[in-house]
Amino acid sequence: QQPVQSPQAVILREGEDAVINCSSSKALYSVHWYRQKHGEAPVFLMILLKGGEQKGHDKISASFNEKKQQSSLYLTASQLSYSGTYFCGTVNAGGTSYGKLTFGQGTILTVHP
Amino acid sequence: DGGITQSPKYLFRKEGQNVTLSCEQNLNHDAMYWYRQDPGQGLRLIYYSQIVNDFQKGDIAEGYSVSREKKESFPLTVTSAQKNPTAFYLCASSRDSTPGANVLTFGAGSRLTVL
Numbered sequence: 402q403q404p405v406q407s408p409q410a411v412i413l414r415e416g417e418d419a420v421i422n423c424s425s426s427k428a429l430y431s432v433h434w435y436r437q438k439h440g441e442a443p444v445f446l447m448i449l450l451k452g453g454e455q456k457g458h459d460k461i462s463a464s465f466n467e468k469k470q471q472s473s474l475y476l477t478a479s480q481l482s483y484s485g486t487y488f489c490g491t492v493n494a495g496g497t498s499y500g501k502l503t504f505g506q507g508t509i510l511t512v513h514p
Numbered sequence: 515d516g517g518i519t520q521s522p523k524y525l526f527r528k529e530g531q532n533v534t535l536s537c538e539q540n541l542n543h544d545a546m547y548w549y550r551q552d553p554g555q556g557l558r559l560i561y562y563s564q565i566v567n568d569f570q571k572g573d574i575a576e577g578y579s580v581s582r583e584k585k586e587s588f589p590l591t592v593t594s595a596q597k598n599p600t601a602f603y604l605c606a607s608s609r610d611s612t613p614g615a616n617v618l619t620f621g622a623g624s625r626l627t628v629l
């Protein structure tokens with residue numbers, strides 16, 4: 402079952418901030434974040450493995466609330482290069498889905514000058 | 515440079531024909547994956563393989579088949595049983611499938627159009 406991302410699309414001016422959310426109906430082991438620019442392959446941004454973990458990558462950071470089965474991606478002081486589609490991917494805890502990474506439907510982020 | 519090579523980049527097929535998409539990696543990764551991408555639906559998992567000669571169905575395996583005879587190769591066949599095969603197909607690999615180690619490296623994709 403796919404995780405659900407919100408919002409579906411975001412439009413920003415350079416320098417503005419954005420938050421993209423990812424939620425699952427199942428207990429999670431890990432959450433991954435990827436970015437895909439138009440016409441290109443998705444590229445890995447970061448992975449969160451533990452409940453409550455936060456990670457940062459330049460001005461892009463993320464949190465993972467294991468209890469709520471949610472993750473959020475924070476983009477601060479957005480740049481034109483941040484434009485693209487952001488996907489969260491989840492690995493469920495336990496069961497037979499070990500190693501199976503399931504992606505959300507994506508959030509389209511557009512940054513204007 | 516290490517990476518994943520998918521071919522062909524564009525493919526046109528008539529209804530009723532099977533077609534095979536190639537995926538080769540030289541990253542020495544154990545695990546390989548096939549995803550299908552449609553507008554508004556994100557990336558949906560078709561099949562994945564954690565080791566040579568073994569593979570598992572993903573969420574939308576019907577109408578597709580795969581093989582994993584070599585570590586570096588994971589071809590996907592889109593059969594005539596797939597009712598809506600027009601899509602963008604992405605192959606990926608990871609060091610292994612252990613949660614936390616399964617960071618995916620993607621190929622550039624193959625766009626299949628059924629005429």
